[in-house]
Amino acid sequence: MKVVKFGGSSLASGEQVKKVFDIVVSDADRKIVVVSAPGKRFADDRKVTDLLIELGDRQLKGLQTAEILAAVVLRYAQIAEELRLPGEIVSSIKDHLLQLLHKDSSNEARYIDAIKASGEDCNARLIAAYFQSRGVQAAYVDPKAAGLLVEETAGTALVLKEAYTNLRSLSEWPGILIFPGFFGYNEAGEVVTFSRSGSDITGSILANGTGAALYENFTDVDAVYSVNPNTVPNPKEIRELTYREMRELSYAGFSVFHDEALIPAFEAGIPVQIKNTNNPAAPGTRIVNERKNTNGPVIGIASDDDFCSIYVNKYLMNKEIGFGRKLLSILEDFGLTYEHSPSGIDDLSIILRQKQMTPDTEKQIIARIEADLLPDEVKVEHNLSLIMMVGEGMRHNIGTAARASKALADAGVNIEMINQGSSEVSMMFGVKEAQEKRAVQALYEEFFARVLA
Amino acid sequence: MKVVKFGGSSLASGEQVKKVFDIVVSDADRKIVVVSAPGKRFADDRKVTDLLIELGDRQLKGLQTAEILAAVVLRYAQIAEELRLPGEIVSSIKDHLLQLLHKDSSNEARYIDAIKASGEDCNARLIAAYFQSRGVQAAYVDPKAAGLLVEETAGTALVLKEAYTNLRSLSEWPGILIFPGFFGYNEAGEVVTFSRSGSDITGSILANGTGAALYENFTDVDAVYSVNPNTVPNPKEIRELTYREMRELSYAGFSVFHDEALIPAFEAGIPVQIKNTNNPAAPGTRIVNERKNTNGPVIGIASDDDFCSIYVNKYLMNKEIGFGRKLLSILEDFGLTYEHSPSGIDDLSIILRQKQMTPDTEKQIIARIEADLLPDEVKVEHNLSLIMMVGEGMRHNIGTAARASKALADAGVNIEMINQGSSEVSMMFGVKEAQEKRAVQALYEEFFARVLA
Incomplete structure (x- = not known):
């Protein structure tokens, strides 16, 4: 049934x-x-x-x-x-x-x-x-x-x-x-x-x-595409992807449907078949619990804009127990959720969706950080895009990061941030919004177009 | 004087x-x-x-x-x-x-x-x-x-x-x-x-x-070397480096001297010249506030071992306001400092020096995380090394990440983690301890040996 x-x-x-x-x-x-x-x-x-x-x-x-x-x-x-x-x-x-x-x-x-x-x-x-x-x-x-x-x-x-x-x-x-x-x-x-x-x-x-x-x-649509067709014309269709891959793609702007809608089916282990009413003969895309990895490390590339980063620098920060926790508490007091927090020795950046902050709350947050954490520097950088490369087993595929970052470099894209290491099915790059489209095209070219050629 | x-x-x-x-x-x-x-x-x-x-x-x-x-x-x-x-x-x-x-x-x-x-x-x-x-x-x-x-x-x-x-x-x-x-x-x-x-x-x-x-x-020693001479024989000497570069190198195992010792001189803007008592004619290494970048993006590569990561996965984690802060609070209750926290959508990893935890406190921490945060999964991975590539202006040098990750891939090194985006003078790679030496050698080969040849 x-x-x-x-x-x-x-x-x-x-x-x-x-x-x-x-x-x-x-x-x-x-x-x-x-x-x-x-x-x-x-x-x-x-x-x-x-x-x-x-x-x-x-x-x-x-x-x-x-x-x-x-x-x-x-x-x-x-x-x-x-x-x-x-x-x-x-x-x-x-x-x-x-x-x-x-x-x-x-x-x-x-x-x-x-x-x-x-x-x-x-x-x-x-x-x-x-x-x-x-x-x-x-x-x-x-x-x-x-x-x-x-x-x-x-x-x-x-x-x-x-x-x-x-x-x-x-x-x-x-x-x-x-x-x-x-x-x-x-x-x-x-x-x-x-x-x-x-x-x-x-x-x-x-x-x-x-x-x-x-x-x-x-x-x-005939299928879930490996990349947004507005960015790359006629992109490769995805035949099968896992719930986890779907979820990571949905997060960064893939809008076939909202991934949370899948939870009830996901919990019962029921596969989901995406099909096109206007072309029911097309095979569509099946979302499953597990799949055989036959397509190379990357199954899809998604991106989303309108992020900003709050950069905090303080000499000897990494010796200060609780620094990161205090910074996150301030965001929490303002009801903000954050996406990532790359860190150096003396600096910590918080990446968040910028629509959460009005210019006024932004000022208040900076003031709180300055008052509570006594940093050497705080600054906000606006208009960042996050690009998510998604694929099961990506983590254990040596060279994926190299291919991706080389493709971006060859396209003249400056990588503002790389976040890799926690999720096993995705790798994230932060770029300036103005370079988002070019970056996605370069990654698609590297991981999909060449395979087909 | x-x-x-x-x-x-x-x-x-x-x-x-x-x-x-x-x-x-x-x-x-x-x-x-x-x-x-x-x-x-x-x-x-x-x-x-x-x-x-x-x-x-x-x-x-x-x-x-x-x-x-x-x-x-x-x-x-x-x-x-x-x-x-x-x-x-x-x-x-x-x-x-x-x-x-x-x-x-x-x-x-x-x-x-x-x-x-x-x-x-x-x-x-x-x-x-x-x-x-x-x-x-x-x-x-x-x-x-x-x-x-x-x-x-x-x-x-x-x-x-x-x-x-x-x-x-x-x-x-x-x-x-x-x-x-x-x-x-x-x-x-x-x-x-x-x-x-x-x-x-x-x-x-x-x-x-x-x-x-x-x-x-x-x-x-005649100078600060671009890499540990125990890892790469006769490495290139560094003639001039900034306080920030010195600090980032010191962090990851460079032991010429403790970077905090520099603070008083640093605050007064006084340059520091490192020289060899046994070879005073050697030019040594000068540590300065600012330098002209003439050496390519990377000035030094350092690494340190004995890190571990605590991986926490929970479906819809990124919608849960305060999740990251709560996790960091637990570490703080145990008096632990952490180094980095790469994140996915549903997962968060905390990288810390593993000598801070006995097997017993590790068990207690996991139990606390399980009880307080109700995650889907918590696991600890031991014996990681962090490799730090350091250089002023690295951030704005397109292609540095690509060269580094390609060099690691070509050497068969699996990158467990990349942390780039907060510090402007360093880029960090996490690898398994067993691959640390090979990884450092590969990066040195890419950024120093080829330049000399």
Whole structure:
């Protein structure tokens, strides 16, 4: 049995929904289908979820909502028309939205969550109706009835253990089950949404709960690429990668999906297959627990910008017990997380995402460091990029660092920082943002293009 | 005016003292001469300071002291005889030692310090007498009379600010001044010794206090070498290096002298010239504030062994505010200092000198980490070496990391860790101890041997 998830772009129009139908019915194991809200049909299009957020916001602010409500309903109407579904479907969606809109809004978070989640919920109802219209046994599943219990933690839903037990019986329900992604219900029976990409999380939870053999995640790319196609045209596709590799790649800007969405599937040892709704024949990318290393040391290269470094220098720092700990405590007092901390004998740098600091907090932090640690020098360097080279077994491949740093040197890229030695599956280089693209291209050239040639 | 310091091996015999005399009188600027206690004459010889420590210890324990006292006195007697000095010098030294030996020993630290320091003190008296016997105006200077005030901190002497003011007038004293190294006097008038290599510190303090133009430090090597001669035969000599480079090299096992000894000279901007007593014509090595970079990116390569790494892995570690700080707090609770902490997304390693931990404390630390941080994995890897490549401006020399890591790869050395990015004058590689020597040789070959060829 497989859990199959379709993203917003796979469900943006009636034509797309027909593809989804063909994909699902072509494999009898595809039993549980998790759906997103209709996404973008073209670059400037708006996702239904974004329209819904605006709808809820306007209502809370007492602004008129007729236009934005009409825009949402129109999206469903267009899909229903393309799929030749009866008009009642659309009017029931409109009634449902109006009902949500006029509910008690004293708890704003729960109020907005219910409206946001209706994008998935209405779409699941519509798609179940379409499957039925094609003569297939299919049913919409209400997450509340299925027992997808969550609790609200720091603004987003966290699945409860009981949910897995509750969901187990789903595999015994008859026919194809259309399950809305993105949300669950708390003990009070209120909707709580997962973070963005929440449909991926729903699919992962269902795969775990039902003990699926595979979690198929349909999106709009043929595969996970070894590097961002905006940086290197037509990059090599990755056929198989491990959870750890996926996680390290996700960290540095790979956005196929959010790696934390994989945790439930990961914990149950269920492989994840990424496939393309628009080209289901393409083999896609499989994410597994372990893989045979046949591709050389590097499987992917990712990068992310907007980092800065706080450099602290103090003579005889390395004799001062607690220096590093005190520095990290100051960051913690300001609620900052840090990524890396390369160190010399008398100096320590902290690399962090710079959007965490306003110019004002930056000044305060420097002042605290100066007052508490009496350093000889403190300075902040902005606009750094981190480049992550990822691959299982990289650590024990002699010469990977040499090939990478030579490729960067040959491309005229100055390495501001190298961090290698803790993770066994990645090696990180810090460069100035202006050199990021060139650096990634040079590394790709070294580890992928030459292999193909 | 120059302050000139001679180490123990430069003063181990009458023959050596004659060389010292010739060196001092050959340059009229050499006014203040700081002397150590007589050192080793041959590999198995014992330094006078070591004999004196044993002497004091035996007396404190109530053991007989006649033999060890005789051994100390014999050393001075042999030097005096070679230098044809009258026997009264030696008997006054013996009387002085007996007097120290039978002093109140209720404060054991001060008691032992006074006996230890007598090695330098007696030697300074003897050498002043020799200079006088050669018809030169020379005088022994009592550090108490000169005002070398210190306070005892954590078992060693720390110079007080007043000392510099007190010492200023020394440059106006007539003739050549022979000043014993290694100790000063606290406010109570008691001897307190500096850490080992304390004569270097005395010379550095005198250079600062008297505003010397140069601090010459005579030892038994022609120069600071670019790499340990035990690892690479006949390595290139370093003509000029900066304080920062010296410090980074000292850290990783370069033992020409302890870098902290340089602080007083460093603070006054006084250059330090390292020269060889046995080959004063050799140009030696000058340590300066700034230098022109004409030698390529690397000036020296040092390495040190006996490090270990504590590896901690926890899924989603980088989202956990305070994780790194908590880990460092645990080390701090055990009184441990750490050297570096390379990090991945879900893992953090702490590199530290392994002699700080017994197998028992290691177990306790692991247990604390497991209990407090709930990691997925903790492990300790032993027997690592750190290799430091040092050179001003290295950071901005594109390709240095590439050359280094390629040289290591070609030599079959697996890089366990790279730490680059905080210090601007060094780059560090972690390797297994068994590969340390090969790694250093490969780096030397890359950055020095090829340049010469």
